[in-house]
Amino acid sequence: MAVFEIGLVSLLLLYTFYKWATLKYSTFKDRGIPYEKPWPLVGNTAAVLLNKEGFSKNILxxxxxxxxxxxxxxFNFRSPVFIVQNPEYIKKMTVGDFDYFVNHTPFFAADDDPLVNGMLTVMKDKRWRDMRKTxxxxxxxxxxxAMFSLMNECFTESLDRLRAETxxxxxxxxELKGWFTRLSNDIIASxxxxxxxxxxxxxxxxxxxxGQAISQFRGVQMIKFFISNTMPVIQKLLKFKVFDKDKTDYFKQVVIGTMKHRQEQKINRPDMIQLLIEAKEESDQNWSDDDIVAQCFIFFFAAFENNANFTSAICHDLMENPDIQSRLYEEVLGVFEELNGKPLTYEAVMKMKYMxxxxxxxxxxxxxAAMTDRLCSKDYDLKDEEGNLVFRFNAGDYIWFPLIGLHNDExxxxxPDEFNPERFSDxxxxxxxxxxxxxxxxxxRMCIGNRYALMQAKAMMYYMLLDFKIERTSKTVENIMxxxxxxxVNPIGGFWVRLVPRK
Known part of the structure; x- marks a missing residue:
């Protein structure tokens, strides 16, 4: 009898868990939206979580x-997400009717860390508007x-090491991803x-x-992220944070300590901390030190991996397309000759059209970024150009815009599989x-740091091509995606290339 009761209770618990895991899985059927059948708990992300494919490929x-x-x-885990794929509707929702879609979807559902909630990308409504303005x-x-000179110092250190190796x-x-991650780290630190x-x-x-521990969502941190997004109640019960406290405390101590030292010693340096100190003083908002630290943290979190991935991908595409690499080298060489021995400048970087x-x-x-997201803040009727109702979004709906899909749509x-810079000619x-x-x-709500990312990538490519040809090696991955x-955008086999010195 005891065995029967244990079995019955187990089945009941299993059934209860299944019902909870699939609680929202009728959303799209009920609201007349096409969808693909999800797996319990993990939704349409099973292949990503099982490490069979990357998130970018999954969305594409x-x-x-x-x-x-x-x-x-x-279905992003248990959460239903409306993916809007029509460019005209994307325009209406993100620009014309932006007030309905001011905020991003929750980053970590149950994380109350002020460093996380104070990041510009996580801030909401008026608080976000005020910080964006600041x-x-x-x-x-x-x-x-003004910041470019600091970057130049880091480029020089990276190139000196490559020159020594050649x-x-x-x-x-x-392996460029590891190499550029170290460069990205040094540039962000500076x-x-x-x-x-x-x-x-x-x-x-x-x-x-x-930085490595925080930015790489693998192992224990991936499990924490998964629990935070699917079972926030468990996260609250276990009282854990997605980012370890000792690591976030490190960033707080660095930023607050640096700010205090500069204010006491009247030191002025053209970096992000200095600019944030000035922005805080000039703003009519009473921003706390935690608010300033949070902006440095998101700057790090957004740039550490992404900038390294971006520069690695450029090199890979140039390696695959030697004719394009040669043409870009000619432009780089022309700029070098125009500088006539002077250091590379921000203006010189920005004027390179083919770059x-x-x-x-x-x-x-x-x-x-495979997609960007929004949260519907109030009920919204999406209408076509003739004024006909297309769909009614409810307050609280999650929306994604599939960037990688649009970018690779014939x-x-x-x-779209062809690497063709001529698409972006004048x-x-x-x-x-x-x-x-x-x-x-x-x-x-587009990325506020786009100039910074482009400046870093273009400048590093200038230096790389000036000194080296980029060629394939036996370790080069055949199909990155x-x-x-x-x-x-980080292949298991890495971004391996061979650098051949030009001189």
Whole structure:
């Protein structure tokens, strides 16, 4: 009898768990939206969680199967997400009717860490508007120009190490993701946190080690992220945070300590901390130290991996397309000769037209962010150009815009698998359909740091091509997209290339 009762209770618990795990799975059927059958608890993300494919490929495949639907349902774990795929509707929702979609979807459902909730990307409504207004002057061209000298120091240290490895004309096989992650780390340490770090001389420095631990969603941190997004009640009961407290405390101590030291010693340095101090003083908002630390943290969180992925992807595409690499080298060489021995400048970087075409095409092809998201803040009727009702969104609905799908849709970009910078020539880029190319997001909530990311990637490519040809090695991954796992453009086999010195 006891065995029977135990079995009955077990079945009851299993049934209860199943009902809870699939509680929202009738959403799209009830609301007349096409969707694909989800797995219990993990929704349509099973292949990503089982490490069979990357999130980018998962979203791209889903888009290609459903591209003829203007709106399609996707289950992100247990949460129903409305994927809006029509560029005209994306424009209406993110620009014309932005007030209905001001906020991003919750980042970590049950995390009350002020460092997480204080990040610009997580802030909501008026608080977000006020912080965006405060931060906007920090990312102007003039401020990027002032910060460029700090970046140049980091480029020099990275290139010096590569030159040492290729001394005497020998080639050098290097895994670029790891190499550029160290560069990204040093640049962020210098430009955002006011620290002098050389991750090539000291590869195990604390700033780099903590950055790696925070930015890579694998192992225990992936489990925490999964629980936070699917079972926030359990996260509250267990009282854990997605980011370990000792690591977030490290960033707080660095930023607050640096701010205090500079104010006491009247030190002025053209980096992010200095700009944030000035922005805080000039703002009519009473921002706390935690608010300022949070902006440095999101700057780190957004740039650490993404900038390294971006630059690695550019190199990979140039390796695969030697004719394009040669043309870009000619432009780089021309700029070098114009500088006549002077250091590279922000203005010189920004004037390279073919460099801009190449980086734009890389962002299209790889879509460093596979999608961008919004939260519907109040009931909203989406209407077509004739005023007919398309769909009624409810307050609280999650919405995604599939950037990687749009960027690789042959209806908008002919032969999307081909790497073709000419799409972004002065003559051709005007023909790109509006709201189909959105590498840094869309509308008022697009990435505020896009100038910074482009400046870093273009400058590093200038230095790389000036000194080296980029060629294939025996370790080079044949198909990057098939080799990516997790949520980053980061192939398992790495971004291996051979650098051949030009002199």
């Amino acid at each position: 495949k889903f888009y290609n199967r459903n591209k003829n639907h203007d709106i399609v349902g996707y 931060l906007s002057p920090v990312f102007t061209a003039s401020k990027m120009r 001394k005497g004309g020998k080639s050098y096989d290097v 430009t955002a946190f006011g620290l002098k770090v050389n991750s090539y001389v000291n590869p195990n420095n604390e700033f780099y080690a903590i 801009d075409m190449v980086t734009s095409e890389t962002l299209r092809k790889w879509s460093i 209806r908008y970009f002919e032969d 003559m051709n880029k005007e023909n790109i359909k509006s709201f189909t190319y959105l590498p840094f997001g869309v509308g008022p 098939d080799d990516i796992r997790g949520f980053q």
